[in-house]
Amino acid sequence: MEEDLFKALADPTRRVILDELTERNGQSLFEICARLATRHGLALSRQAVSQHLAVLETAGLVTPRREGRYKFHDLDPRPLEHIVTRWLTPAPPEDTP
Amino acid sequence: MEEDLFKALADPTRRVILDELTERNGQSLFEICARLATRHGLALSRQAVSQHLAVLETAGLVTPRREGRYKFHDLDPRPLEHIVTRWLTPAPPEDTP
DNA sequence: ACGATAGGCAAGTCCACGCTTGCCTATCAA
């Protein structure tokens, strides 16, 4: 659902999580917590990050992958593809040479 | 500021306003009110729409243009351009033929 | 088996956001 996508992108912490996963894909919850703290000064509780990841999963931007007691998170940027073209006017006849 | 951009896109009513302006650019506040009501079943107060437009202006997605007692609103999709490429991984080596 | 690690569930708090209401200003038509 597109509502979930925009809601997921609305929070700055979630966008930083996407940045983190873009730089290093497949991180676990604790890894993300640590990198948010050390690299972005975001001292969130583990539960807060877990809830953010749940929102990102609902939006289809993050795909969880279980391995034993670990849960790794893979980025999936495909839902983003259509959110720009939606409002990109279909080639307005500009006469700017 | 990018925070304003994502916040502007977070609300479904504002996205419908962007849709309206994409289809018919340069509408006034009352025009937008009317079209939200008749075409989308959104019976919002004039003030509500005005506040939405203010948010869209802050995000740089809508540029106001005054003419007499009218204020027309022009869509500017340029701020949207970078929000996808931000998380598009720089061509991962996929071996899908 | 036991403790430690990785994560989940649920309730509760706090604040930002969407919307309304009421009143005020500015421009146009008669």
Place this chain on the structure above:
DNA sequence: TTGATAGGCAAGCGTGGACTTGCCTATCGT
């Protein structure tokens, strides 16, 4: 000038969302 139209400002209400806290389950190492 008067009334109507188009829009703005500010206070207030109510809901949703972000975050914490406390406790519970599951997997690994020894």
